[in-house]
Amino acid sequence: MYDLINESFTQARELVMNAMGALVAEGVFPAEAVPAFNIEIPADSKNGDVSTNAAMVCAKPFRNAPRKIAEAIVGKIVTEGSCFEKVEIAGPGFINFFYNKGWYASVVKAVLDAGADYGKTEFGKGKRALVEFVSANPTGPMHIGNARGGAIGDCLAAVMEYAGYEVEREFYINDAGNQIEKFGKSLRLRYMQICSEAGQAIVAKNLDLDAFCKEIYGEDGNRPEFPMPDDVYLGMDIIAHAKNFFDEYGMIASAQPEEDCKKALVDYALPKNIQGLHDDLAKYRIEYDTWFRESTLHNDGSVAKVIEQLKASGYTYEQDGALWFKTTEFGDEKDRVLVRDNGIPTYFVPDIAYHYNKLAERKFDKAIDIFGADHHGYIPRLKAAMTALGVDAKKLDIVIMQMVRLVKNGETYKLSKRSGKAITLNTLLEEIPIDAARFFFNLREPNSQFDFDLDLAISNSSQNPVYYVQYAHARICSVIKKLKEEGVEAKAFTDEMAEALNTSEELELVKLMATLPTTINDAAKAYDPAKVTKYAVDIATLYHKFYNACRIKGEPENVMQARLSLSLAVKQIIANILGMLKINCPESM
Structure with a gap:
């Protein structure tokens, strides 16, 4: 591997240390331990190519002025055989090295x-790293936040591969829990609306799918003839799934018990959504090594196992019929519920089981998650759980990603015309080149906010x-x-x-x-x-x-x-x- 900057730093340090050793041997400086000193590239190239503050940090142990120390050190440095042509002193005692032509x-x-x-x-040779990113809710399309998370996660994985790590990319599919229940409820309501008399009147118009969805949807997702409660998904993608299911199977599921109907609709729509995630991310040049399903953690007993492990750790207690995790003992603001009083685990438990799987079972040296800013408070809880389970929490690293504001003609740009719905990844990639998207989303560190200029992204300038x-x-x-x-x-x-x-x-x-x-x-x-x-x-x-x-x-x-x-x-x-x-x-x- 070629790292000529690091090699030059090593040479500069050796030249300084050898000079100091000679000066101590001659009695010029006392035989004191040399404090740690910096070797760096100066901000201004006029101050050399490599610079050190060694003389300044040695002022106290050598009981002398930094400038005098620097002069003595430079007087003993022999650059022959090194990558440096000359050495100079600047300011109060900085020692500046200049490369020779051989180095260039x-x-x-x-x-x-x-x-x-x-x-x-x-840098990361011999270490395995798992980078988990996007992991969008499979109940709907990916939004602009997922677009940034995808670019950051995929490019971070590539950087770590360049740094010598053995890297795997992973997508965590939340195909269990409340969001799937909500997905099923939403699909059934839209399906039943289509099967209703008012819905059949619209079906009879033989509209294309887009026009049909817009008519059912109304102006804000809640047309009077087709009321929707607050706790459901209102996107037109839900209507599209329900209509496609109706076109394929007719009204047969409307006569089934509610839970059977919801299951039939979820079993129909969820695989299509997951395939859509595959397709959109592939278009974005992202390929995952693993698509990890949350449902496997429930089906193979991992969720139940981690609950028992946490109980055995001594960091849980029961109160009001629920099982609590003592996260306050790890610095959290309050303890967290693991299992509700109805016996159903909270979403926190499969997340614990998932990260335990990464670190304890699959034994990655680093598990890196790309999280949105709204997950900041979730980090200490997750690390606390790892510690309670006997896993080194330092192996879990969370990258917090801020949202991006899309700008066009100097103003915030919304691609959706209806009720401020999230801008999708697919729509964004229809607006700008993929090259620009991947590059622009990595122009700032993940935890910084910035404006994504759509006009600039398509300009040839x-x-x-x-x-x-x-x-x-x-x-x-x-x-x-x-x-x-x-x-x-x-x-x-x-x-x-x-x-x-x-x-x-x-x-x-x-x-x-x-x-x-x-x-x-x-x-x-x-x-x-x-x-x-x-x-x-x-x-x-x-x-x-x-x-x-x-x-x-x-x-x-x-x-x-x-x-x-x-x-x-x-x-x-x-x-x-x-x-x-x-x-x-x-x-x-």
């Missing part, structure tokens, strides 16, 4: 040699970040094609070519190229794919800047070849990043 050459070589593997690291990055790749492809037409082929990059890279645009580009492995590790640590999209925009920006400042064609051979190799390396990096994010990487635009 090694970066370009590393990218070209590694090819499609450049950027991959071993440098203001559109995904277009800007793709155009950088296409521009490089165009350069290579034109040179090839003139008989110019790229040669193997050499140290001599590196000597020709002298402009600030060239050197800054190489330094940024070297940071990709570090960026991947940082994104994996923070569970934040936005670090990678930001990197992609940054490298495209520096390439466009380089392209405008540094000619390739018509320059002396060594300069032309050096810049051509630099372009090929940037092309490879952009292709790697966009491939990781499942975004198209065009060769012409």
Whole structure:
């Protein structure tokens, strides 16, 4: 694996420590323990390529001014054999290192040699991670929140794979519990309405499905002839399922007992909804390793088993006929009900059983969930349950995702015309390119709110970040094609070519190229794919800047070849990043 930034940090630390050791041996500094010190990339490149505050943190143990300490350390540093050309002191005692030409050459070589593997690291090597995301309620279509969650979850999984983890993607299907009961009730009510005299009058009009649903639905989902209670789903998708069931089976189910009728309708509609989730997510370029059904936890006894395990843990008690979990002992604001007084477990119990399955039974090293902001308070409860069950709660990580505001012409945009219903994933992908959706939803860290500009997402301009990055790749492809037409082929990059890279645009580009492995590790640590999209925009920006400042064609051979190799390396990096994010990487635009 190529991580030349980390290697340079290691070299800088060794040079400083060796210098300190020599100074202590000579009696210049007392033999005191050296405090931890930072090695970092300074914000301003004028302050070197790598910088350390070692002299400042040693002021107390060495009983000397930081500047004096820095001068003594620098006086003992020998850069020969390292990746540094020189070392300088700045301000109160910062020690700044500057790369030599050999280091720049090694970066370009590393990218070209590694090819499609450049950027991959071993940060998570040997560890298994399960990323669970979207997990939308199967009783209806996916909304805009699921669109962001899908992009974040899938791209986070890809980042973690790049960081060396063995990753699995999982969708948790809530096919049991209250929402399925509500789904069945909603379907039956709409079905019975269709079977009614008023419903049959509409059936007789032979309307297409969309028009039929709109007529039954009314203006707000509650047309007077077809009243609906508050505790049901009012979406037109419910009417569509009921109408399709009617078209296939007629009125036969209307004569059945209520529970039998509801079951027949759920058995008919739920598989279609789940298939719809499959199809919409596949269109969004998301493929899961596992679709995990909640019902399996009830059917295989896992829910009952976890209740008994929690009882045995000593963290439960009975009150008013219900079974309670002592979550207050883990910092929660109040205890939580596990089993209601009617003997039915709350939704919390299968969630506990599901996460126990992930960590204790399937033994993932990391279980990562992408949750909406409204689930923030749920996290400590879930971690408390894991601890009570003897599972290391640190293995469970929750990424909180904020909602996104869609904006068009500077105003909040609602795609639905009826009663403010949620914007669906499918509708969004009809409005904007999939590339833009996946990139835009990862432009900010998950826990940040931002406006998704629909006009910008479809624009072919440098203001559109995904277009800007793709155009950088296409521009490089165009350069290579034109040179090839003139008989110019790229040669193997050499140290001599590196000597020709002298402009600030060239050197800054190489330094940024070297940071990709570090960026991947940082994104994996923070569970934040936005670090990678930001990197992609940054490298495209520096390439466009380089392209405008540094000619390739018509320059002396060594300069032309050096810049051509630099372009090929940037092309490879952009292709790697966009491939990781499942975004198209065009060769012409």
